[in-house]
Amino acid sequence: MADPDRALTDVVIDDARWEAAGLTAISARAAEATLRHLDIDPSAFEIAVLGCDDTRISGLNADFRDKSQATNVLSWPSEERAAPAPGATPTPPSDMDAELGDIAISYDTCAAEALAQGKSLADHTTHLMVHGVLHLLGYDHIRDEDATLMETTEVQILGKLGIASPY
Incomplete structure (x- = not known):
């Protein structure tokens, strides 16, 4: 059951520059917009967000993806939600998740x-957070058909937020 008092995003700031950049507000806005766009009740779910630097994300990337380099965003879904068929919409989470x-x-x-x-930090961060939330929901961009679905969905969500297409 949805809990209206629970925050959708629980943000941990590991790099103080994220505090000044407004990561907490950006994360909440991006996550809520993504879930609402997909007709998912945001009050029923939680997402943990870590705002870090390249050193920390390089370690995480090495530990979880065997790539010892920095990247912009990483995501770890609580369970597999990918669609079995290329280009199909992933299975939405249940209230139990x-x-x-x-x-x-x-x-x-x-x-x-x-x-x-040539983008604002806020707009780019919003895009990466939408991207990350979609990964948590089973969206991916490895297969061409899945990439098309994910990018189209990102553009629609960002458009609703007044942010131009990043593609």
């Missing part, structure tokens, strides 16, 4: 990408 999973985002990589792409 209150914890959707965890997301880590690196300030260094995110800020560098935003600068290189």
